[in-house]
Amino acid sequence: MAVHPPYPLLVIAFLISGFGDAVGNAGWHVFIGNLASATQLLGFLNGFFGIGGVIAPLIATYMIVTVKLRWNTFYYFMLGLAVLELVSTVACFWQSTGSTYKASVMSEGSSEENKEATLRESLISRPSARVTWLCSLFLVGYAGIEVALGGWIVDFMIHVRHGSEFASGVTATGFWLGITVGRFVLCFLTPRIGDSLASTIYLCLIIGLEFVFWLVPHFVVSAVTVGFQGFFLGPLFPAVVVVMSKLLPRRLHIWALGFAIAFGSGGATVLPFAVGAIAQVKGVQVLPPIILAFLVAILIL
Numbered sequence: 001m002a003v004h005p006p007y008p009l010l011v012i013a014f015l016i017s018g019f020g021d022a023v024g025n026a027g028w029h030v031f032i033g034n035l036a037s038a039t040q041l042l043g044f045l046n047g048f049f050g051i052g053g054v055i056a057p058l059i060a061t062y063m064i065v066t067v068k069l070r071w072n073t074f075y076y077f078m079l080g081l082a083v084l085e086l087v088s089t090v091a092c093f094w095q096s097t098g099s100t101y102k103a104s105v106m107s108e109g110s111s112e113e114n115k116e117a118t119l120r121e122s123l124i125s126r127p128s129a130r131v132t133w134l135c136s137l138f139l140v141g142y143a144g145i146e147v148a149l150g151g152w153i154v155d156f157m158i159h160v161r162h163g164s165e166f167a168s169g170v171t172a173t174g175f176w177l178g179i180t181v182g183r184f185v186l187c188f189l190t191p192r193i194g195d196s197l198a199s200t201i202y203l204c205l206i207i208g209l210e211f212v213f214w215l216v217p218h219f220v221v222s223a224v225t226v227g228f229q230g231f232f233l234g235p236l237f238p239a240v241v242v243v244m245s246k247l248l249p250r251r252l253h254i255w256a257l258g259f260a261i262a263f264g265s266g267g268a269t270v271l272p273f274a275v276g277a278i279a280q281v282k283g284v285q286v287l288p289p290i291i292l293a294f295l296v297a298i299l300i301l
Contacts, residue, residue, distance in 0.1 A: 002075035022265060026258040033245035034253065039195065042238035043187020050180030050234070054173065122248075122256040131247045132256045134301055135240050139264025141298035142236055144271025149291055150175050151272050153226055155284045161219040171223040178230025186235040195239040195246075202232040203299045210295060214288035 001013050032041045060074045122132045153175060157168035190198040206229050213225040241257065248256050271294065278286050 002072055002079055004070070004072040022262055023258075026254070026261045029241045029261060030245075030253045030257050033241050033257065034250065037191075038245060039191040039238060039242050040187045042241055043183045043190075043235060046234070046238055047180050047183035047187075050176060050183060054176055054180065122252050122259060128248055128252055128256065131244060132260060135244050135256075136260040136263040138240055138298050138301045139237070139260055140267035140270075141294045141301070142233070142240070142267065143264045144267030145291055145294050145298075146179070146233055147268040148272040148275045148287070149226070149229065152275055152279070152284060152287050155279075156287050157219065157222065159283070160285050161217070161222050163219045167219070167223075171226055174223060174227040175230040178227040179234040182231035182234030183238065186232075187238065190235050190239055195243050199236055199239045200299065202236060203295060206232045207292065207295050207299065210288060210292045214292065 001010060001017075005013065028045060029042065032038060032045055035041055056078075059077065060071075063069045063074055063077075064071055121128060123129050150172060154165075154168045154172050157163045157171050158165060161168075163171070186198075186202070193201070209225045209229045209232075213222050213229070216222070216225075240260075244257055244260065245253060271290075275287060275290055278290070
């Protein structure tokens with residue numbers, strides 16, 4: 001990416017990068033999900049992910065607009081961070097081999113736990129399959145809502161709420177900041193209430209905010225409600241990971257969590273595309289009812 005390859009190679013590079021990111025993401029969630037105070041730690045993990053999502057575009061914009069560097073120069077900065085992460089991760093987990101992990105699982109588990117874990121067991125054999133599929137479907141809806149709302153909110157605020165481009169862009173930033181702050185703040189409240197009950201409460205609040213966002217045609221009201229929707233959306237992803245870690249035997253965590261996170265990423269692809277396809281025919285005003293429908297669907301799950 002940094003050397004500005006031809007477009008076909010750039011697409012392949014993004015595919016490989018996305019694959020590596022997904023594998024690493026699943027690994028971190030499995031590792032942290034088995035630690036003490038997992039809800040708080042996962043909240044911080046995903047909170048820092050949100051911080052990176054806010055800061056990186058600002059750095060890229062500064063490099064391209066202010067310093068007048070080529071767009072691909074930003075990927076040298078990303079390459080440096082990737083090398084730093086590689087070195088630090090290898091140093092920290094040098095002793096954590098696959099055989100070490102299997103030995104720890106075998107020593108902690110019963111005879112049932114000592115069976116070899118398989119993806120088939122995670123997806124087909126009850127009761128593990130029920131947990132895996134329900135959480136996977138929840139993450140499909142969650143990721144779709146997050147990316148669709150964050151990706152289409154600027155167009156909605158410009159064309160439906162008649163805001164300026166700058167103010168509409170700030171609304172999108174407020175949404176992602178809300179997600180980040182929610183992950184840092186609510187990770188301390190969620191375990192006190194209980195992950196499942198807290199997620200239900202957060203979803204009910206988001207649905208209420210979405211109704212206000214849809215039915216009150218005022219720019220400031222829409223901007224504020226979108227920010228608060230992000231705030232309550234933030235802790236849902238870590239909560240699902242914690243619930244899966246508690247309900248499934250440890251030997252299935254890598255298979256089940258890896259599948260659920262990867263499957264959930266499909267929602268981040270499909271729902272924004274669906275919103276765009278419908279918006280081309282009906283207009284971007286279809287965003288709120290679509291988001292509302294998906295919120296109700298994952299609440300039922």
